[in-house]
Amino acid sequence: MNITDYMQAVGQQARAAAAVLASAETAAKNQALHAMADALLAKASWLQAENAKDLSAGRAKGLDSAMLDRLTLSDKTLAGMAEGLRQIASLADPIGSITDLNYRPTGIQVGRMRVPLGVIGIIYESRPNVTADAAGLCLKSGNATILRGGSEAIHSNRAIAACVQDGLTAANLPANCVQVIETTDRAAVGELLRAKDYVDVIIPRGGKSLIERVSQESLIPVIKHLDGICHVYIDDEADLAKAVTVALNAKTHRYGVCNAMETLLVAETVAAQILPVLAAKFSEKGVELRGCPKTRDYLPAANAATEADWSTEYLAPILSIRVVTGMQQAIEHINQYGSHHTDAIMTENYTKARHFLRVVDSSSVIVNASTRFADGFEFGLGAEIGISTDKLHARGPVGLEGLTSQKYIVLGDGQIRL
Template identity: 60%
Template sequence: MSHHIDSSSSQASSELARYMQALGARARAAASVLALADSGQKNAALACIGERLEAGREALKAANREDLALARERGLASALLDRLELTDARIDAMIQGLATVASLDDPVGAIDGLKRRPNGLRIGKMRVPIGVIGIIYESRPNVTVDAAALCLKSGNACILRGGSEASRSNALIGECVSLGIEDAGLPREAVQVVGTSDRAAVGELVRMRESIDLIIPRGGRSLIERVSEEAKIPVLKHLDGNCHVFVDASAELERALEIAFNAKTYRYGICGAMETLLVDVSIAEAFLPRIAERLIDHGVELRGCERARALVPSMLAASEEDWYTEYLGPTLAVRVVDGAEAAIEHINHYGSHHTDAIVTEHLARSERFLAAVDSSSVMVNAPTCFADGAEYGLGAEIGISTDKLHARGPVGLEGLTTQKYVVLGEGQLRG
């Protein structure tokens, strides 16, 4: 049984709404079964999905080739074509990812902080799945498997809406996932791939309050903003990573050089890459020319404030706009600041509350920076590029939340659960 509908026909919006509502109702029903499945059953499903993907490898590559051909016809940029492609190595990685998620601890059912009250009631919090999660993403078809695996292991049903350019690949991956889940005796509708490329489907999805508990958008700024604007359901979003490294007056010079260089150059395109370097005025003369030489040699373009340019004349002049910018490329803004308080103020004002670091040997300033910088990750003597679920020991991540509520920073299995109170009595009465 396939739930796909023809995306090329011009559907009445009520038909689309009915289709989406049906997806939601099936997800809700599957969620109540999945919430009570034990870890063994969920791990078995992950293994079965891997087997289905292995068995479907050639068909998957064929479907992906059709997606690629159509995308090329439509003139998709080569970076996007690259993301879209399913090579054997990428299919291997998808299957390996399933095994990784199976190896992670199951967070569901743990009871935290069970304490006895004066009247003898024992009260604690039990970790439970959220319910049904809607995930909206772009291009990369591997997200279909990664997201499905994390939701499944954390006991949540999910509805996945990938990019239209990957629709054939995603539909087939979704079929493998559902068959694998069924092989393990769990409801195949625990994971459903939206079977229409109609953009209006996203609008429906983010308003299905009755059947969806959380929306996770993964993609560019315009997708995230559209979802935030239209959603009637809680959204866990991942916005920009405009990350800073602040080199404090007390920083050990060689360490600061290594950290700043690594934070910028480990990978330009990740959200934890440093985008602005802040340098205390008292160490600027010793530090700035050296880091600048190393970065420029590496092909990084520097845009500095006036004091920075006085020390490194080859820098371009930074504009106000630069302090706000996530370059995601070989460009770096550089500013000389008067002490740690000025650095903190710059970060909280211009930053995106993602990840920010201080390099310092001064205890009180490290404590102050940790407390005062309002970001999802705050680091001392480490490069911002460490902001990543695997590096944090989460095993795998569904994304990095820049929201403040529920989950902040890299979101792993625990971030896909919530807690309910359990109250254990022996006939106590109130009043």
């Protein structure tokens, strides 16, 4: 297979499908989503047989059990994928929505209509369920998709793509609205990242090294999620009971997620009171604490934090703690060491809350609630393709709207420029 020719064909097919999909009726898109879900369930045993090929290759390659677990298409995974597609069908269609349609002094009406981006390239790692999720979100938002999954999931991804394409065909939509790259050749990724004429945006989903490679190489705009180095700052005017509950939840609700707290900042005047309480609770959960020198004055059992700790995303039961002089130092710490993802303040002071919301430069800024809320579902987007730490186009959790653009529309009755 000539990879350049193959990828050009994939790109041209995606562009042609996108032109049809851009003005597809909402009913057809929803019908396709339900038909995809039906196909995933109807063909479960075939999907699992294809998945078994990936699993046995993965075991032979020595993948660890966590990776094999992510790779497995269990009955529960398949049911979850089908349910996810049906949920996307139930969301409002963003495409064609018109806002701000206002008369101008010239008599024309000017407004904005929501439109798809076009063709979205998605590059992801071993979880094959992304194939269905991403295809569903892109389809509902009127975009054609080119999916490039990990080579260790190739049989699973191809099989899922076949079910997705069955669903598209059932709704009389072009099967090429969703294409899975058929080759595991790494050169195909390079071609995808250079396919400016056929692909409008690239969304990488996976570990940091994947995302860095994609960002470096891509000639196409990338919507990416890099680090989640999230902070909770406990102010001297915090309600300390709330602060303990929120800090505990932010760290221990789940460890391996991007919106988990990695660094706790505590105002000096409340440190003596709150740190021992928190340390006891973190200790119960088995969380390792790494503190600044002042923290260790109150918590002698904590390990010493190094400079590197402040910019480390642990994704693990480890927490760095720094005692700060007050909100101003907390904000400076967050804007310097954080990843502009999600940061929270615990305070009952109105003026401080207002200031923190304004000046903290993160995609989600929170007052008196857990960082774990930074999530498309919790924010009410209905679904999420990822959390963007970029500023351009989409910032924070990206749902259907983040996969769209807006064009201007003008309605007149013969007006001309004078």
